[in-house]
Amino acid sequence: MNTLPVPVYTLEQDEFMSNGQFKVYHFEGDFPDRSELLIPHRKDHYLIAFIRKAGSRQWIDMNSFELKEHTVYFFGPHQVIVKEEIKQLWSTGIAFTKEFLSLHGNSALLQLPLIVNPYNGYALELTATDIIFIEELLQKIIAEYRQKGDWQQRMLSAYLTVLLTYLSRLYTAQYKGDELSNEQQLLKRFQAKIDEFYQQYHEVNDYASMLNISAGHLSDVIKSQSGKPAIKHIHDRLIMEARRLLFHTDHPLKDISFHLGFSDTSYFNRFFKRETGLTPAAYRDQTRAIYP
Known part of the structure; x- marks a missing residue:
């Protein structure tokens, strides 16, 4: 993986x-x-x-x-x-x-x-x-x-x-010169942990444990600071990586799915379509059209 x-x-x-x-x-x-x-x-x-x-x-x-x-x-x-x-x-x-x-x-x-x-x-x-x-x-x-x-x-x-x-x-x-509050710093630490472990961990509880806080508190802070639920940050990171691989490589969907920590390719397909409105195959075909 x-x-x-x-x-x-x-x-x-x-x-x-x-x-x-x-x-x-x-x-x-x-x-x-x-x-x-x-x-x-x-x-x-x-x-x-x-x-x-x-x-x-x-x-x-x-x-x-x-x-x-x-x-x-x-x-x-x-x-x-x-x-x-x-x-x-x-x-x-x-x-x-x-x-x-x-x-x-x-x-x-x-x-x-x-x-x-x-x-x-x-x-x-x-x-x-x-x-x-x-x-x-x-x-x-x-x-x-x-x-x-x-x-x-x-x-x-x-x-x-x-x-x-x-x-x-x-x-x-x-970009932005404001000092980060404690809540904003927690958001950045959460995002950094996702960048490091998104392949292995897909649940908010896992990241809350890494940050030594409760999942409820983490969810509340992340939602208030970013406007979207903590689980959405995890999903967005997975989708970003999936898009990178679909766009830039010809690797089979099952390999991309396994790389992202999904044991079931069909579940990865449903997850990707739910988040983007397209199946992984359709996204790959659509984005390849932007190349001259």
Whole structure:
């Protein structure tokens, strides 16, 4: 059940970093590797890309967009990515794993808005001041990345802390800068648990136990904060993943059903139709029509 039908790309080691937890990409001109074009995939790591010039089109889950110049894009694990076309690309990318963020006592970075991404964003617009700051910081990261030594990882971790903190400030300003109440924080923790365990657990009671509260209290808070029942959040996450797999892969329905924790394919079909109004097969046929 834990085997993901969509290919998952890990960080490959290079001459500068051998632990597979941090990597710097820098492209100018034509994209050097076109093997990923039109291949749906996920990454097992985070990626932040500063785009200076681009003429490419991509998909994140079922949403397509054109890369814009002077913009920072950020992607997390589990999202399904498709690179539809790449004409010109001038960018610097910083890729890192969850484990790297936990090095040297920096596990608090996992709670930054950019990493948690409560509003499911993927782009940050930059002012001229932002561009100067980020450019200078990226140059320091690139220089340190190419300089092996005992202090390399500590320095990269320090620079990454500054970068993520700065971008998180932009995130809160561009998406929503309000402080979260205790109830809102519970909603985010509930959603995070669903993201982690939606394959194994489909009931509110299971998540209430993980959060050490009663199912009734959890249901009341989630309904008041989101406007929909707690069980609906679980169902929506299952439907999102089902849509990703139906849209991006040709895997049989029984395999998708099993991957999502359903032991009975017929029950999965009824569940999907109840939630979307279409059978899984009909949804796959309908959405495939959007491809040119």
